Amino acid sequence: MWDRQNRPRIYPAFLPHAGCPYRCVYCNQYAVTGGSGGREGSDLLRGRAAIEDRAERSRRSGIPGEIAFYGGTFTALPEALLDGLLEAAAAGVRDGVFTGIRFSTRPDAVSEDTVRRLQAFPIRTVELGAQSLSDAVLLASRRGYRAAAVEAAARRVRAAGWALGIQLMVGLPGETPSRFQGTISKAVALRPDFVRLYPALVLRDTGLARWFESGRYRPLSLDQAVERCAFAFDRFLKNGIRVARMGLHADPELDRPGTILAGPCHPAFGYLVRVRWWRNRVDAVMEGRAKTPAPPEGGDAVALPDGSAPIRSRNQRSAVLHVPSNLLSEALGPRRENVTYWTRKWGWDGLDVRPEASAAVEGRNGRLCVGDEEFHL
Incomplete structure (x- = not known):
């Protein structure tokens, strides 16, 4: 972080x-x-x-x-x-x-x-x-x-x-x-x-x-x-x-x-850059997720190349983004533009952005949860 x-x-x-x-x-x-x-x-x-x-x-x-x-x-x-x-x-x-x-x-x-x-x-x-x-x-x-x-x-x-x-x-x-x-x-x-x-x-x-x-x-x-x-x-x-x-x-x-x-x-140039960083990071995780094959039914889960949590399903339509509370504004973007962008690009019915203490995200910049999958940002 x-x-x-x-x-x-x-x-x-x-x-x-x-x-x-x-x-x-x-x-x-x-x-x-x-x-x-x-x-x-x-x-x-x-x-x-x-x-x-x-x-x-x-x-x-x-x-x-x-x-x-x-x-x-x-x-x-x-x-x-x-x-x-x-x-x-x-x-x-x-x-x-x-x-x-x-x-x-x-x-x-x-x-x-x-x-x-x-x-x-x-x-x-x-x-x-x-x-x-x-x-x-x-x-x-x-x-x-x-x-x-x-x-x-x-x-x-x-x-x-x-x-x-x-x-x-x-x-x-x-x-x-x-x-x-x-x-x-x-x-x-x-x-x-x-x-x-x-x-x-x-x-x-x-x-x-x-x-x-x-x-x-x-x-x-x-x-x-x-x-x-x-x-x-x-x-x-x-x-x-x-x-x-x-x-x-x-x-x-x-x-x-x-x-x-x-x-x-x-x-607020620096703020705009950090807003874009959040957008790009979530996109990178989702693009990596899309390229990783889902596991065969009853088989072992397949881990993402960056070491994130294993893939278990592909039909999730909502997501939760856990963000350090002091970085919440940057993750949301002005007028919540990142939330609007992500839900449209990835076809989510909803995205819940939750502020948390830094310790709750294990010293990293955040966690993205899509169904039962979890990815560190």
């Missing part, structure tokens, strides 16, 4: 485009974070002010957490700026208001020398903005590195003893369903502690906006993006990799008219 309760506390500080060697075709951090650029000296003052503000929030809450630097390429900042921010953050760790330092950065900005230098500070988590692990997609998106750079950076982060996060995007230029699936397989092989999934949106004042307006780029529909992320979510879930987020954080800047020109934007 995925656990959304045991999340680390994070106090984010945003440094839009700081340290970035150039702007990626899809990126407009000023639109995403509401920040603005500046010179190195002003960036240091702004960064220190943000650190002190987050430290004060931590003191008021009484819950220490990681101070996190997002929005730029942290490890590519000028040395004086990087050291100044790290020293200010480390002071907060020594004072007990922060539990450690977290930052996001480009994979090609995590060299062995950089790692050695950072080990003097209380780094706890590194998030690699990989975006894709397909060389074709990285090239088409003008990221400036290949998948091998992501793999090398991940190994260095692991060797340093830091927690590893991987940020991925769905719907980038050059992406196909097979290339995205390949990216997910490679990401699983890196064994990150967590991943984040973001849909590619067409933001104003970006290269992607120009490509979109000229017809060179076509973003995914919301349904396509949700389906691809549901596939990724399932793979990560099965491999014990936490999905920390799906979709962009809500921000008033993104809601301004003209900021998002096109793309699969939805305020």
Whole structure:
């Protein structure tokens, strides 16, 4: 079962485009974070002010957490700026208001020398903005590195003893369903502690906006993006990799008219992905059930390939779905659309969705009972 309760506390500080060697075709951090650029000296003052503000929030809450630097390429900042921010953050760790330092950065900005230098500070988590692990997609998106750079950076982060996060995007230029699936397989092989999934949106004042307006780029529909992320979510879930987020954080800047020109934007994107996961999982179980021959009368029952309970009959017209109570809304879907979908697709006269304590579903994501058959999801 995925656990959304045991999340680390994070106090984010945003440094839009700081340290970035150039702007990626899809990126407009000023639109995403509401920040603005500046010179190195002003960036240091702004960064220190943000650190002190987050430290004060931590003191008021009484819950220490990681101070996190997002929005730029942290490890590519000028040395004086990087050291100044790290020293200010480390002071907060020594004072007990922060539990450690977290930052996001480009994979090609995590060299062995950089790692050695950072080990003097209380780094706890590194998030690699990989975006894709397909060389074709990285090239088409003008990221400036290949998948091998992501793999090398991940190994260095692991060797340093830091927690590893991987940020991925769905719907980038050059992406196909097979290339995205390949990216997910490679990401699983890196064994990150967590991943984040973001849909590619067409933001104003970006290269992607120009490509979109000229017809060179076509973003995914919301349904396509949700389906691809549901596939990724399932793979990560099965491999014990936490999905920390799906979709962009809500921000008033993104809601301004003209900021998002096109793309699969939805305020509850992650919820829609989890709703689709339930739909796909039940469908997969039922499709497997349909392909498994019923046992001969009086003979032994035939087990499903995934180890679910044996098949005993094929004429059941109703079903019961047992769901952890905290995941009930995701299983039902908005306006109970999953229930409507399943009953129509599988010809059930009825589907009873029952919320239960997690222990009742044996630590799994749920159980589907069709007559006297039972399948773990």
